[in-house]
Amino acid sequence: MKAQVLNAIKQPLNMEHHDDLSPDNSEVVIEIVAAALNRRDYWITQGMYPGIGTPVTLGSDGAGRVVSCGSDVSDLAAGDEVIINPGWRWGDNPMVQDEAFRILGMPDNGTFATQLVAPREQVYPKPPHLNWHEASALPLAGVTAYRAVITQGKLSRGERCLVTGIGGGVATFAVQFAAALGAEVTVTSSSDEKIANAERFGATAGFNYTQDGWTQQARDRIGEFDLIIDGAGGADYNQLVDLAAFGGRIVNYGATAGPPAKFDLFKLFWKQLKLTGSTMGSPQDFQSMLDFVNEHQIRPVVDGAYPLEGVNEALDRMKNSKQLGKIILEVSSIG
Amino acid sequence: MKAQVLNAIKQPLNMEHHDDLSPDNSEVVIEIVAAALNRRDYWITQGMYPGIGTPVTLGSDGAGRVVSCGSDVSDLAAGDEVIINPGWRWGDNPMVQDEAFRILGMPDNGTFATQLVAPREQVYPKPPHLNWHEASALPLAGVTAYRAVITQGKLSRGERCLVTGIGGGVATFAVQFAAALGAEVTVTSSSDEKIANAERFGATAGFNYTQDGWTQQARDRIGEFDLIIDGAGGADYNQLVDLAAFGGRIVNYGATAGPPAKFDLFKLFWKQLKLTGSTMGSPQDFQSMLDFVNEHQIRPVVDGAYPLEGVNEALDRMKNSKQLGKIILEVSSIG
Numbered sequence: 001m002k003a004q005v006l007n008a009i010k011q012p013l014n015m016e017h018h019d020d021l022s023p024d025n026s027e028v029v030i031e032i033v034a035a036a037l038n039r040r041d042y043w044i045t046q047g048m049y050p051g052i053g054t055p056v057t058l059g060s061d062g063a064g065r066v067v068s069c070g071s072d073v074s075d076l077a078a079g080d081e082v083i084i085n086p087g088w089r090w091g092d093n094p095m096v097q098d099e100a101f102r103i104l105g106m107p108d109n110g111t112f113a114t115q116l117v118a119p120r121e122q123v124y125p126k127p128p129h130l131n132w133h134e135a136s137a138l139p140l141a142g143v144t145a146y147r148a149v150i151t152q153g154k155l156s157r158g159e160r161c162l163v164t165g166i167g168g169g170v171a172t173f174a175v176q177f178a179a180a181l182g183a184e185v186t187v188t189s190s191s192d193e194k195i196a197n198a199e200r201f202g203a204t205a206g207f208n209y210t211q212d213g214w215t216q217q218a219r220d221r222i223g224e225f226d227l228i229i230d231g232a233g234g235a236d237y238n239q240l241v242d243l244a245a246f247g248g249r250i251v252n253y254g255a256t257a258g259p260p261a262k263f264d265l266f267k268l269f270w271k272q273l274k275l276t277g278s279t280m281g282s283p284q285d286f287q288s289m290l291d292f293v294n295e296h297q298i299r300p301v302v303d304g305a306y307p308l309e310g311v312n313e314a315l316d317r318m319k320n321s322k323q324l325g326k327i328i329l330e331v332s333s334i335g
Numbered sequence: 336m337k338a339q340v341l342n343a344i345k346q347p348l349n350m351e352h353h354d355d356l357s358p359d360n361s362e363v364v365i366e367i368v369a370a371a372l373n374r375r376d377y378w379i380t381q382g383m384y385p386g387i388g389t390p391v392t393l394g395s396d397g398a399g400r401v402v403s404c405g406s407d408v409s410d411l412a413a414g415d416e417v418i419i420n421p422g423w424r425w426g427d428n429p430m431v432q433d434e435a436f437r438i439l440g441m442p443d444n445g446t447f448a449t450q451l452v453a454p455r456e457q458v459y460p461k462p463p464h465l466n467w468h469e470a471s472a473l474p475l476a477g478v479t480a481y482r483a484v485i486t487q488g489k490l491s492r493g494e495r496c497l498v499t500g501i502g503g504g505v506a507t508f509a510v511q512f513a514a515a516l517g518a519e520v521t522v523t524s525s526s527d528e529k530i531a532n533a534e535r536f537g538a539t540a541g542f543n544y545t546q547d548g549w550t551q552q553a554r555d556r557i558g559e560f561d562l563i564i565d566g567a568g569g570a571d572y573n574q575l576v577d578l579a580a581f582g583g584r585i586v587n588y589g590a591t592a593g594p595p596a597k598f599d600l601f602k603l604f605w606k607q608l609k610l611t612g613s614t615m616g617s618p619q620d621f622q623s624m625l626d627f628v629n630e631h632q633i634r635p636v637v638d639g640a641y642p643l644e645g646v647n648e649a650l651d652r653m654k655n656s657k658q659l660g661k662i663i664l665e666v667s668s669i670g
Contacts, residue, residue, distance in 0.1 A: 096582030096607045233600040247431030255600035263598035265568040265590035269612035272431045277604035 003057040003113035004311045006106075009047035012312045013058065013112065021117045023070040028123050030082060034136035035111040035308075035329040036061035038169065039256065042318050044106055053107055060086035060104045062111030063126055063135035064332070073120045081126040084111065084118050086140045087280040094282045103140070103280065111136075112311055114331055124286070127294050132334050137300035137326035138293065141169030143281035146289035148229050148251045149177045152278045157182035159226040162218075162243065164188045166198045166206070169326045170253055172301045174229045175202050180296040186222050188214070194324050201301055215239050224248065232257040238264045241273065249274045301325030338392040338448035339646045341441075344382035347647045348393065348447065356452045358405040363458050365417060369471035370446040370643075370664040371396035373504065374591065377653050379441055388442050395421035395439045397446030398461055398470035399667070408455045416461040419446065419453050421475045422615045429617045438475070438615065446471075447646055449666055459621065462629050467669050472635035472661035473628065476504030478616035481624035483564050483586045484512045487613045492517035494561035497553075497578065499523045501533045501541070504661045505588055507636045509564045510537050515631040521557050523549070529659050536636055550574050559583065567592040573599045576608065584609045636660030 001020050004013040021029045041058045043049045066080040076082070084104065091098030104110050104118070126135045148170070149155050161178040163171050166187040178185045179202025187198045187206040195206030205222055207214040224245035230237075234257025241264045244250055250273060268275065281289065292298070303323035306314040308331045317323055336355050339348040356364045376393045378384045401415040411417070419439065426433030439445050439453070461470045483505070484490050496513040498506050501522040513520045514537025522533045522541040530541030540557055542549040559580035565572075569592025576599045579585055585608060603610065616624065627633070638658035641649040643666045652658055 093582065099581075237598075237600070246434075247428065252600055252604045254604060259600050260598050263572075263595050265572070265587055265594050265612075267612075268610070269587045269589060269614055271612060272614055273612045275603070275610040277600075277602075277606060277608045279604055279607055 001113060001115040002308070003109065004059070004308060005055050005057050006045060007055045009045065009052060009054070013045070013315075015309060021115045023068055023073075023117055025070040025072040026120050027070045027117050028073060028076055028120055029067045030062070030064045030084065030116045030118065030123070031067050032062045032064040032111050032114055032116055032331040033334060034063050034132040035059045035331055036137045036169075037314055037318050037327040037329070038140050039318060040103065041105065042315050045315060051107075056106045057109035057113050058105045059110030059112035060140045061136055061138070062116060063132055064116070067115065070120070076120070076123065082123045083126050083135050083139055084116065085122045085124060085143070085283065085286045087143065087286065088119070088122060090282050094284055097279065112308065112329060114308075121283070124290060127290060129294070129297055130299065133302050133305060133328045134300045136328060137169065137302055139286075140280070141326065142173050142293065142300070143286045143289050144170045144253050144278070145173035145177055146292065147281035147285045148253045148278040149174050149227070150181070150288070150292070151281065151285050152276045153227045153229060153249055153251045155181055155183050155227050159183045160186070160223060160245070162186045162188070162225040162228045162240075163203075164209070164228070164230045164240070165232050166203070167191065167194045167321065167324050168231060170231055171229070172201065172325050176298050176301075177292065178202070180292070180298060183227075184222075186218065186225070197324050209236070215243055218243060227251070229253070231255075233260055234258055235261045238262055241267050244271065244273050246271045247273070249276065251276045251278050253278045303327050305330050336448060336450040337643070338444065339394070339643060340390050340392050341380060342390045344380065344387060344389070348380070348650075350644060356450045358403055358408070358452055360405040360407040361455050362405045362452050363408060363411055363455055364402045365397070365399045365419065365451045365453065365458070366402050367397045367399040367446055367449055367451055367666040368669060369398055369467040370394045370666055371472045372649055372653050372662040372664070373475050374653060375438065376440065377650050380650060384441075386442075391441045392444035392448050393440045394445030394447035395475045396471055396473070397451060398467055399451070402450065405455070411455070411458065417458045418461050418470050418474055419451065420457045420459060420478070420618065420621045422478065422621065423454070423457060425617050429619055432614065447643065447664060449643075456618070459625060462625060464629070464632055465634065468637050468640060468663045469635045471663060472504070472637055474621075475615070476661065477508050477628065477635070478621045478624050479505045479588050479613070480508035480512055481627065482616035482620045483588045483613045484509050484562070485516070485623070485627070486616065486620055487611045488562045488564065488584055488586045490516055490518050490562050494518045495521070495558060495580070497521045497523070497560040497563045497575075498538075499544070499563070499565045499575070500567050501538070502526065502529045502656065502659050503566060505566055506564070507536065507660050511633050511636070512627065513537070515627070515633060518562075519557075521553065521560070532659050544571070550578055553578060562586070564588070566590075568595055569593055570596045573597055576602050579606065579608050581606045582608070584611065586611045586613050588613045638662050640665050
């Protein structure tokens with residue numbers, strides 16, 4: 001097998017040849033057909049993630065075919081088309097992950113490789129309506145968006161939903177899921193082009209947050225928001241607190257722009273807002289996300305694809321936040 | 336009737352003689368027996384509250400006897416012992432107050448007077464086990480604590496609950512309600528005396544937040560908290576985010592120490608915390624609070640009493656945060 005390995009932080013990933021994998025009793029070995037990048041992969045290469053251990057094969061997202069199963073696995077067979085739930089050892093509490101929780105692709109070897117070994121319970125059928133690129137794009141961002149919008153955000157038909165920083169994978173899925181639910185979806189971006197594209201997959205309005213006065217424009221044109229889905233935080237976080245309706249909810253699945261400079265706790269309590277943190281998703285969230293994607297025939301937005309050999313170029317594209325949707329790695333030949 | 340009137344901000348309240356009140360069709364006139372102070376009264380005297388109009392009789396909390404009822408009010412009679420729900424025009428949504436929501440005691444004339452007129456739906460039977468001081472102490476802080484701890488905080492038996500800034504009325508009720516629910520209650524204060532007193536009404540541990548290292552001591556002795564009830568915010572707010580358990584909840588009913596200097600959004604999403612703002616309570620909250628207080632025979636903690644003529648001295652005591660529990664005004668002779 002071949003694997004793209006991180007041997008030290010701030011080094012490019014290095015393609016290496018390793019022995020083929022074999023499963024323990026309860027495991028499955030999968031031939032990866034396509035993998036997808038997440039910002040987490042980039043953070044790890046930069047040393048900006050807790051508890052980094054090397055060498056490790058990165059990659060949380062992948063789709064492929066079953067190669068072999070351990071002796072206790074009777075319900076999968078070689079050739080089955082599958083995707084991998086990258087949230088491992090969530091535990092029994094649907095509200096929050098256990099201490100043992102870990103995300104595929106560090107410390108466990110991930111999907112940027114021709115083979116992966118995973119516990120049986122992490123392996124799910126590939127949604128039949130998705131091609132390999134789309135299937136590989138779904139798991140991490142899909143479950144994160146599902147939990148943020150639906151499990152935690154409890155979005156319902158007709159509500160106004162604001163999704164910030166459209167372009168990232170989670171934000172893109174959040175728009176699609178919110179639109180499929182029948183919500184009125186507004187987006188923000190620093191790119192007018194991304195805003196225009198977001199209308200293709202369900203947004204009905206968008207604002208460029210680098211332009212002064214965008215919050216007032218949003219308020220005038222749309223109104224206040226019942227649910228805000230944010231992965232950024234940062235200096236302007238109070239703008240989101242302002243734009244939330246009385247009794248509104250804000251769900252944060254990340255803080256890529258750093259902690260808020262200030263936080264208007266007065267508005268939080270007077271407007272009776274709910275600010276909820278959300279990370280990845282439980283096994284139940286993952287199954288519900290797949291059911292939702294199948295029911296609504298949702299197709300992940302793909303930015304573009306690189307061969308496995310081009311993983312470092314792919315990481316560069318993510319570093320510069322140029323993408324709209326998921327960046328794919330083609331690992332095996334796609335038949 | 337006599338009333339303590341604010342004629343201009345930063346002026347002492349002034350006792351004035353006005354005509355006796357008469358009810359409209361759907362109103363009730365009440366002879367106030369005892370009133371209680373809230374921090375809101377002090378903020379209004381200092382001009383630190385939105386939309387202050389003068390002249391106005393302050394006071395949100397009161398208990399007394401029905402004097403007369405409007406023609407549409409058939410289920411109350413002169414002499415009935417009642418308390419007043421100070422949250423007026425909440426509206427139909429239990430999640431959040433309407434724009435029309437207002438708190439008794441500005442703009443409507445309040446309870447620091449010998450008579451009050453109130454809409455029928457704001458008037459509730461006085462809990463029979465309470466004396467007049469206790470009954471007057473209950474409404475505003477009681478409903479705020481009930482909503483924070485139970486409606487929003489969803490505290491359950493056996494959970495660990497931290498109540499900050501014990502001494503204020505809401506915090507005191509929060510401890511009592513949490514203890515009545517069977518939670519393990521820890522408190523904080525800047526006063527060792529208040530911490531010691533808090534054990535009288537249900538706390539099992541307390542920490543002086545002016546002492547370095549109190550959060551580590553709390554973590555070592557108690558562990559992390561499932562629910563934190565805070566009315567302060569302020570520079571050290573991240574200490575509460577640190578002390579919250581994975582999947583924990585923080586409910587803020589105020590921000591008397593100002594906005595947090597920083598806010599650790601990373602911990603919010605990774606620990607999947609829920610930060611909920613809570614203001615006063617709905618009519619359903621008020622009724623549920625009364626039922627809870629009656630069921631558990633909870634008696635409000637009274638700091639001390641002043642005659643109605645001493646309202647300015649009472650406000651001074653609140654200004655200096657010397658009180659533990661509610662500060663009472665005796666309005667009519669208590670028989």
